[in-house]
Amino acid sequence: MSAVLIIEQVLNGLQFGVMLFLMAAGLTLVFGVMGLINLAHGSLYMIGAFACAAVAMATGSFWLGLAASIAASAAAGALIEVAVIRRLYDRDHLDQVLATFALILVFSEGTRWVFGSFPLYLDPPEGLSGAVTLPGGIDYPLYRLAIIVAGLAVAAGLFWLIGGTRLGIRIRAGESDREMIAALGVNIAALYTVVFALGAGLAGLAGAMVGAIQSVQVGMGEPVLILAFVVIVIGGVGSVAGALVGALLVGLTDTLGRFLLPVAFGAILPPSEAMGVGSALASMLIYLLMAVVLIFRPQGLFGARA
Amino acid sequence: MSLLLLSGVTARYGRAQALFGVDLALDEGEVVALMGRNGMGKTTTIRCICRLLRHDGGRVEFAGHDLRPLPAFRAARLGLGLVPEGRRCFPNLTVVENLIAAARPGPWDLAAVEALFPRLAERRGQMASTLSGGEQQMLAIGRALMTNPRLLILDEATEGLAPVIRAEIWAAIRRLRAERQAILIVDKSLRELRALADRCVILERGATVWSGPPAALTPDLANRHLGV
Amino acid sequence: MTREGAVNAVILALLAAVALAGAAGDRPFLVTLAAKVAILGLAGVGLNIALGFGGLVSFGHAAFFGLGGYVAGILASHAQNYEPVAEWPITIAGTQEMLIIWPAALAACALAAAVIGALSLRTSGIFFIMITLAFAQMLYYFAISWPAYGGEDGLPIYLRNAFPGLDTMDGLQFFALCLAALVLGVGLSWRLRDSRFGLALEAARQNPERVAAVGIRVFRVRLAAFVISAAITGLAGALYADLNRFVSPAMLSWQTSGELIVLVILGGVGRLWGPVAGAGLFVFLEHVLGGVSEYWQALLGLMLLGVVLFARGGLLGLLAGARRHG
Amino acid sequence: MAETVLELAGLSKSFGALRATDGVSLTLRRGEIHALIGPNGAGKSTLIRQITGEIAPDSGTIRFMGRDLTGLDMPARARAGLARSFQVSSVASEFTALQNVVLAVLGASGRVFGFLAPAMADLRLVGPARAHLGRVGLSGREAVRAADLSHGERRRLELAMALALRPKAFLLDEPMAGMGPEGAREMTALLAGLKREAPILLVEHDMDAVFALADRISVLVYGRIIATGTVAEIRADPAVREAYLGEEA
Amino acid sequence: VKVGMITTLSGGGAGLGIDVRDGFLLALKMAGTRDVELVIEDDQQKPDIAVQLADKMIQSDRVDVLTGIIWSNLAMAVVPGAVRQGVFYLSPNAGPSQLAGKGCHENYFNVAWQNDNLHEAAGAYAMKAGYQNVFIMAPNYPAGKDALTGFKRFYTGKLAGELYTKLGQTDYAAEIAQIRASGADAVFFFLPGGMGIAFLKQYAQSGVGIPLIGPAFSFDQTILAAVGDAALGVRNTSQWSKDLENDANRAFVAAFLKEYGRLPSLYASQGFDTANLLLSAMARAEVEDKAAFRDALRKADFASVRGKFRFNTNHHPIQDIYVREVVREGDVLTNHVVTVALEDHGDAYAAECRM
Numbered sequence A: 001m002s003a004v005l006i007i008e009q010v011l012n013g014l015q016f017g018v019m020l021f022l023m024a025a026g027l028t029l030v031f032g033v034m035g036l037i038n039l040a041h042g043s044l045y046m047i048g049a050f051a052c053a054a055v056a057m058a059t060g061s062f063w064l065g066l067a068a069s070i071a072a073s074a075a076a077g078a079l080i081e082v083a084v085i086r087r088l089y090d091r092d093h094l095d096q097v098l099a100t101f102a103l104i105l106v107f108s109e110g111t112r113w114v115f116g117s118f119p120l121y122l123d124p125p126e127g128l129s130g131a132v133t134l135p136g137g138i139d140y141p142l143y144r145l146a147i148i149v150a151g152l153a154v155a156a157g158l159f160w161l162i163g164g165t166r167l168g169i170r171i172r173a174g175e176s177d178r179e180m181i182a183a184l185g186v187n188i189a190a191l192y193t194v195v196f197a198l199g200a201g202l203a204g205l206a207g208a209m210v211g212a213i214q215s216v217q218v219g220m221g222e223p224v225l226i227l228a229f230v231v232i233v234i235g236g237v238g239s240v241a242g243a244l245v246g247a248l249l250v251g252l253t254d255t256l257g258r259f260l261l262p263v264a265f266g267a268i269l270p271p272s273e274a275m276g277v278g279s280a281l282a283s284m285l286i287y288l289l290m291a292v293v294l295i296f297r298p299q300g301l302f303g304a305r306a
Numbered sequence B: 001m002s003l004l005l006l007s008g009v010t011a012r013y014g015r016a017q018a019l020f021g022v023d024l025a026l027d028e029g030e031v032v033a034l035m036g037r038n039g040m041g042k043t044t045t046i047r048c049i050c051r052l053l054r055h056d057g058g059r060v061e062f063a064g065h066d067l068r069p070l071p072a073f074r075a076a077r078l079g080l081g082l083v084p085e086g087r088r089c090f091p092n093l094t095v096v097e098n099l100i101a102a103a104r105p106g107p108w109d110l111a112a113v114e115a116l117f118p119r120l121a122e123r124r125g126q127m128a129s130t131l132s133g134g135e136q137q138m139l140a141i142g143r144a145l146m147t148n149p150r151l152l153i154l155d156e157a158t159e160g161l162a163p164v165i166r167a168e169i170w171a172a173i174r175r176l177r178a179e180r181q182a183i184l185i186v187d188k189s190l191r192e193l194r195a196l197a198d199r200c201v202i203l204e205r206g207a208t209v210w211s212g213p214p215a216a217l218t219p220d221l222a223n224r225h226l227g228v
Numbered sequence C: 001m002t003r004e005g006a007v008n009a010v011i012l013a014l015l016a017a018v019a020l021a022g023a024a025g026d027r028p029f030l031v032t033l034a035a036k037v038a039i040l041g042l043a044g045v046g047l048n049i050a051l052g053f054g055g056l057v058s059f060g061h062a063a064f065f066g067l068g069g070y071v072a073g074i075l076a077s078h079a080q081n082y083e084p085v086a087e088w089p090i091t092i093a094g095t096q097e098m099l100i101i102w103p104a105a106l107a108a109c110a111l112a113a114a115v116i117g118a119l120s121l122r123t124s125g126i127f128f129i130m131i132t133l134a135f136a137q138m139l140y141y142f143a144i145s146w147p148a149y150g151g152e153d154g155l156p157i158y159l160r161n162a163f164p165g166l167d168t169m170d171g172l173q174f175f176a177l178c179l180a181a182l183v184l185g186v187g188l189s190w191r192l193r194d195s196r197f198g199l200a201l202e203a204a205r206q207n208p209e210r211v212a213a214v215g216i217r218v219f220r221v222r223l224a225a226f227v228i229s230a231a232i233t234g235l236a237g238a239l240y241a242d243l244n245r246f247v248s249p250a251m252l253s254w255q256t257s258g259e260l261i262v263l264v265i266l267g268g269v270g271r272l273w274g275p276v277a278g279a280g281l282f283v284f285l286e287h288v289l290g291g292v293s294e295y296w297q298a299l300l301g302l303m304l305l306g307v308v309l310f311a312r313g314g315l316l317g318l319l320a321g322a323r324r325h326g
Numbered sequence D: 001m002a003e004t005v006l007e008l009a010g011l012s013k014s015f016g017a018l019r020a021t022d023g024v025s026l027t028l029r030r031g032e033i034h035a036l037i038g039p040n041g042a043g044k045s046t047l048i049r050q051i052t053g054e055i056a057p058d059s060g061t062i063r064f065m066g067r068d069l070t071g072l073d074m075p076a077r078a079r080a081g082l083a084r085s086f087q088v089s090s091v092a093s094e095f096t097a098l099q100n101v102v103l104a105v106l107g108a109s110g111r112v113f114g115f116l117a118p119a120m121a122d123l124r125l126v127g128p129a130r131a132h133l134g135r136v137g138l139s140g141r142e143a144v145r146a147a148d149l150s151h152g153e154r155r156r157l158e159l160a161m162a163l164a165l166r167p168k169a170f171l172l173d174e175p176m177a178g179m180g181p182e183g184a185r186e187m188t189a190l191l192a193g194l195k196r197e198a199p200i201l202l203v204e205h206d207m208d209a210v211f212a213l214a215d216r217i218s219v220l221v222y223g224r225i226i227a228t229g230t231v232a233e234i235r236a237d238p239a240v241r242e243a244y245l246g247e248e249a
Numbered sequence E: 001v002k003v004g005m006i007t008t009l010s011g012g013g014a015g016l017g018i019d020v021r022d023g024f025l026l027a028l029k030m031a032g033t034r035d036v037e038l039v040i041e042d043d044q045q046k047p048d049i050a051v052q053l054a055d056k057m058i059q060s061d062r063v064d065v066l067t068g069i070i071w072s073n074l075a076m077a078v079v080p081g082a083v084r085q086g087v088f089y090l091s092p093n094a095g096p097s098q099l100a101g102k103g104c105h106e107n108y109f110n111v112a113w114q115n116d117n118l119h120e121a122a123g124a125y126a127m128k129a130g131y132q133n134v135f136i137m138a139p140n141y142p143a144g145k146d147a148l149t150g151f152k153r154f155y156t157g158k159l160a161g162e163l164y165t166k167l168g169q170t171d172y173a174a175e176i177a178q179i180r181a182s183g184a185d186a187v188f189f190f191l192p193g194g195m196g197i198a199f200l201k202q203y204a205q206s207g208v209g210i211p212l213i214g215p216a217f218s219f220d221q222t223i224l225a226a227v228g229d230a231a232l233g234v235r236n237t238s239q240w241s242k243d244l245e246n247d248a249n250r251a252f253v254a255a256f257l258k259e260y261g262r263l264p265s266l267y268a269s270q271g272f273d274t275a276n277l278l279l280s281a282m283a284r285a286e287v288e289d290k291a292a293f294r295d296a297l298r299k300a301d302f303a304s305v306r307g308k309f310r311f312n313t314n315h316h317p318i319q320d321i322y323v324r325e326v327v328r329e330g331d332v333l334t335n336h337v338v339t340v341a342l343e344d345h346g347d348a349y350a351a352e353c354r355m
């Protein structure tokens, strides 16, 4: 096992983490800051991917597709906020779970109705395809580097938005007491629509970017949704910093676990069995990580509340 | 013309009617005390004014606008500043963030509020959830002042404050009154209210039973309606 | 009888009527569906104790549902193959007797819940939701990749397990068994809710700090509720294995946890018969809408949305009015 | 001198740089009302929270009925006989007033793990609960949801729950707050009788009530006790006047 | 004859079920028969639903024949119970090893392949092509393990690495890095559905140029459309290809394209063959006479679109398995047959089957 391989795996872990962050960022906004459990976040991710694929296929331009993905998912987000979510803020989390679960069904089947049951084609744009050679002789896909950059940019933007603007303050105030912030003259309803649409747009962006290297198909959102929840829970709900750290942690743990555990078991078991046991454990690893984090820090790594 | 006018207001929580006919008028620059025993409808009246509760009968007008169709934030932007019962600071925000969250321009700014409550200045970056009770009360008052309201509504705003601070608040209210700030106030300290209010309105079982200048509030009346 | 009592009686009668009609009208599939409703209802009744009464939103109850199922499946498969489950330290033979399988499933789930609960209950809110999910996922991935009992392919039970005096392969008799278990489960949760323990549990949902301040250990109360809840759901899992004569990791998946939650909310959280009503509606939609259109899941989604938005408190909230206390 | 029920010695607690409690020593004796007053943020509630076990002191000891409380958690202390009312009403808001008090009676009984017999039909629980509600003036409001009670009524409920614990000492954090003039008078009368059942550590900003009730007063400023004495002594203390009382003395 | 089809028509895996169904329906239509009464239900890719549907079809609809299941785990849930209740089961896709070996049954016929078949062919091809150091990879679940076992049954050279991924995994950067570092001269992978799409695209982006071999599942018509050029040139093994030169196949491809406006997939071809097998048996025997009908099925007297086709002793196919290459044809990607990997190939479990 060479040093180059290990460095490359760390890079992969980082990149996977950043990818998760893109998804978790929107979720943290909606869930952490607005206090809404939105299971349909994965559907918005899917909508972004489909919109990007459809537009890119029609126009031949990935970048137009990317813009379309943000627009489509933000619009879908705004629509469901106004039509459904808005009635649920004062409700129990449980009602939100049921409603957004229902939304998943509607969106998934709706997408299948529009685009059919078969996966769509979406590739990275010309300019970002192929690999570049990094210092140290590592060939690394350019597009993945681009994802890292985009993820970090989104992180910076969100830090600023939540921490540094009055908008962020108001959203957080709305989370703890919507009635009161309204009584002080803030149009919290409109604000929430905007924020929800923003979160949705980010999910759509993530879906489009990821769709270009994975598969664009119905049901693509749910596995990522679960991972994104894991990420923000590990990081601490409502904290953008937590989401970033959680995402990187999950990305690294998963990637390195998949890589190293079989090797480790190889020391004590025959190769084929070591593979099986090692990778079985690797697939449980992030859940193990989450459980351990929560057992020692029940509010997550960056969680404020005790 | 009155700044705030309630006539025959009725309201309910679900099936339970809480207001049965509240009449109240408050002019520009006037201080009105809203009185009554526990559970008589003072807070409910205030919730109707601030549109936190829809009234089902009667009229609620503020600055010439019928408030019935307005959502809470629009009513607030007409110039209502509320210090709610039970403080309701935003626990996940710091002191400063609480103050600026809904601030609107005007004479009351961060500096002015911190001058009024030096204790808040000391605790600027602290989360509101960990403030002491009295500190939270100061914060709630400061937060309402920062919206620079035309009508300041104080619902038990001196609850849980130390006597010295209470005295300061009364002094501040007197000063506001001198500056012709309109104020609607609920408080348990009759002594202070009598000294300060232009008019008193007494509620009993959700209806206005008496209103008039403090001087006309005889011990007999006070005993009958307020139990003192 | 209160309105809710009447609605409950109708639910029970309807369930029995469907099964009887199915048996009489030579539509055995209706009997199967009725049994499915009873079993999922029982699983929901279990979940409802944690989720409805205790406010402990477990997103990992599939772990217990599946564990119960696997207990039944593993014991039965060993009995079928005449191989003991374990030979050391003591010989444990497989069995096809429900009267042995059930206590085993209850015990296994209670034990698992005691461990998972003790760790998870250190957290609350969304953290609790996710940590319970995490434990269930670990079990799920374990079951998928563990070859001994079929992994992802699952484990067939060729004949339903036996209950003394009954022919469990007969649909109606099996249904009667499930219904009896359901009624017992609901009865237990009813007594539980109104008991001292139930009072403390419901109070802890609303204001744990206050409960601690009157001298009650919230953690213990919650842990007990979680264990009872898991055991009941596990029993339902064992029955479900018998209904399908098959267990697979799908029973442990997060979708199953989600569906259990959905049917509890759909019926009415914290209501005794809520989960049963929810299970009934869910199974009905699942099997009826399928014939309407290839995109029937969208219809299901829209109907669920309608229930959340316009029927607060789920189906029972709609039929029997808001939940009353005292 | 009457027997000491509760004894704090050298209690300290810091939040970051803030010394919220700074070497506080204080006693509560059988049959007395010991009032604890002081400016906002002086550390009164923080002190109460340390006594109830909600937070742990950095140093110092708490002895109750001759027994060191260190290491006992909140429920254990409540069962040992420390009843507390919260500064901000803290009740089970979906429960009725009666259910809330039954809960407290249940907690005091120590028999929580009864799984089958209905609690609200158990006269051993409901009987005392009704009586406690009556004492705080909430007769006739038993069936109202706590969330639907008015602010003042909830404060009374809070006290009824403390009564229901049949404690050996009361820790009351601003029981008069939100009471209104009439309510404050009734509450004063109630507390005056209550101290014969168990001594009261009373945190309160309503000076009329404090002066009417207190046998002894301690004044807490910036986490330190600056004076302890009778009502007359405290009213006359210039330091207290300046830090806290202002003109109200 | 009453036929119950349980297949996946909703959710993420619906594409496969829809193809099987469409292929099946097309065969019926082309035969112009009215003797088949078909009930189709959606199993949602959930084993428990599949079992319940099977119960319903057997008990209420009283079907004679069941078919349609796509996934091995669903087949394992349904088939053992169903065949013991006396219905015939014709598998258009899944072929788990239990049902081919010890668990075989006289009423169970597999019209597609035993799960290991395509992987075995890939192993054989790797040998034939002269690769000496192959990296192999599959998800960590029974079918994945069977795949690698199947490959190794025919490939006896050195392994550069053997890797199990998480089921449902969509990011393969770590695996690709290991492949790059392994020094392999070929990579065999089995990653069904979206997993395969993700892997192929990421592999192409990574710049690792080691040749890929896989079973046809990742190179099916619908998948190629989603993967795009990343799949060009990859060798894959299949018992069927669009360009197989036989009359049945030419007619099938043309008819399918005309009927549905898209190229048929592997799954469509299997659905088509399944229906034709059924029709051929119906022509020889009455379904009420189980023994005779079973014999008729066993004869497999129909023109399979894959050319030669007959049943082994365990009712699994003996057939040729081809190697195809992904090529561009106009503006669509598709497969061309390159060579035959295994001729008249049965499966490794037939000997264990006692029927």
Ligand SMILES: Nc1ncnc2c1ncn2[C@@H]1O[C@H](COP(=O)(O)OP(=O)(O)OP(=O)(O)O)[C@@H](O)[C@H]1O
Residues within 6 Å of the ligand: B013, B016, B018, B036, B037, B038, B039, B040, B041, B042, B043, B044, B045, B085, D147, D148, D149, D150, D151, D152, D153, D178, D179, D180
């Ligand atoms: N959310 C609510 N739901 C139902 N009833 C309520 C609610 N809030 C208050 N009430 C009832 O409405 C009546 C009036 O309450 P309100 O809070 O207006 O009284 P108040 O005069 O402010 O009393 P206090 O001095 O105790 O604050 C009371 O009988 C109370 O029980």
Ligand SMILES: Nc1ncnc2c1ncn2[C@@H]1O[C@H](COP(=O)(O)OP(=O)(O)OP(=O)(O)O)[C@@H](O)[C@H]1O
Residues within 6 Å of the ligand: B123, B126, B130, B131, B132, B133, B134, B135, B160, D015, D016, D018, D020, D038, D039, D040, D041, D042, D043, D044, D045, D046, D047, D087
């Ligand atoms: N968790 C915490 N973190 C930081 N500071 C805290 C925390 N809890 C309390 N404080 C601070 O400690 C000081 C003492 O608070 P405490 O609540 O005990 O005051 P108090 O005497 O009860 O005041 P009041 O009369 O206003 O209720 C306050 O300044 C408060 O802001």
Ligand SMILES: [Mg+2]
Residues within 6 Å of the ligand: B042, B043, B044, B085, D150, D151
């Ligand atoms: Mg009030």
Ligand SMILES: [Mg+2]
Residues within 6 Å of the ligand: B132, B133, B134, D044, D045, D046, D087
């Ligand atoms: Mg305090």
